[in-house]
Amino acid sequence: NAGVMQNPRHLVRRRGQEARLRCSPMKGHSHVYWYRQLPEEGLKFMVYLQKENIIDESGMPKERFSAEFPKEGPSILRIQQVVRGDSAAYFCASSPLGERDEQYFGPGTRLTVT
Amino acid sequence: QKEVEQDPGPLSVPEGAIVSLNCTYSNSAFQYFMWYRQYSRKGPELLMYTYSSGNKEDGRFTAQVDKSSKYISLFIRDSQPSDSATYLCAMSFPGGFKTIFGAGTRLFVKA
Numbered sequence: 001n002a003g004v005m006q007n008p009r010h011l012v013r014r015r016g017q018e019a020r021l022r023c024s025p026m027k028g029h030s031h032v033y034w035y036r037q038l039p040e041e042g043l044k045f046m047v048y049l050q051k052e053n054i055i056d057e058s059g060m061p062k063e064r065f066s067a068e069f070p071k072e073g074p075s076i077l078r079i080q081q082v083v084r085g086d087s088a089a090y091f092c093a094s095s096p097l098g099e100r101d102e103q104y105f106g107p108g109t110r111l112t113v114t
Numbered sequence: 115q116k117e118v119e120q121d122p123g124p125l126s127v128p129e130g131a132i133v134s135l136n137c138t139y140s141n142s143a144f145q146y147f148m149w150y151r152q153y154s155r156k157g158p159e160l161l162m163y164t165y166s167s168g169n170k171e172d173g174r175f176t177a178q179v180d181k182s183s184k185y186i187s188l189f190i191r192d193s194q195p196s197d198s199a200t201y202l203c204a205m206s207f208p209g210g211f212k213t214i215f216g217a218g219t220r221l222f223v224k225a
Contacts, residue, residue: 004157033213040122042202042215043158056211091157103213105150105157 002027004094004106005074012112019079019086021109025094032075033093033103034067043091049075082113117141120203120216129225133190137203137216140184144205144214147179149188152200152218161201162188193223 005024013019025032030051035043045059049069060067064082069075079086089110093103120137127133135149146165150158162177164170170177178187186205190197200218 033211035215040217042118042120042217043204045212045214048211058212102160102163103148104160107157108155110155 004029004092004104006090006092006106006109008109009107010110010112012114013082014114015083016081019082019111019113021077021079021090021092021111023075023077023092023094023106025075025092026096026104029094029096029104031095032069033095034075034077035091035093037089037091037108046077079111082111084113087111087113115140117214118203118205118216121219122217124220124222126222126224127193129193129195129223131193131223133188133193133197133221133223135188135190135201135203135219135221137186138184139186139205141207142181142184143207145208146206147177147186148204148206148213149175149177150202150204150215151197152202154199158202193221195223195225197221198223 007022032049034046037043047060047067048056064080066078089108091105091108093105095103118139148163149161151161152158164177167179167181174191176189200220202218203216204213206213
């Protein structure tokens, strides 16, 4: 049973470019969460999605950030016009239907903005 | 005041020691409590989760929740060098979706 998959593992973007991060949840999981982790800091919730629906995006910056979880395919976290402050590790987690609190994390995507 | 407070450490112990990791929280509405282990440059791994006061044991790990004091603990018995990692406490509300994480405690177990 494959775990949560994220790609790419490392992403380098110049300021002003777009970053697109992908997350495939565990098989049978229909809930996806995105978190950001800065060096020496804990995980900060960004957004919670179910298939084709954004349920809670209260942790997402209002501008430049968006997320989707289409009916088919992985969940995507998109950051437009990246700035140096966006450099961080971005983790995706998934949980099984009805068990929101057992979240299983992927290996993360480390975004570096130059 | 942060919703969840966790001492970042580092905490250094000899192999075989009992390790105690702790978090305090301010919102009494938190209902679900988790502990994650995160190795360097890896994703967090769920260790324990509980939703009631008291103790929950799994192998060498024991999670303890004291809702009256808003205090949770993770105990690691017979600690091993492979336990060296950052341990994150986390908690969430009933019916809620957002999980709040502590900053993590870095643990080093010396052989």
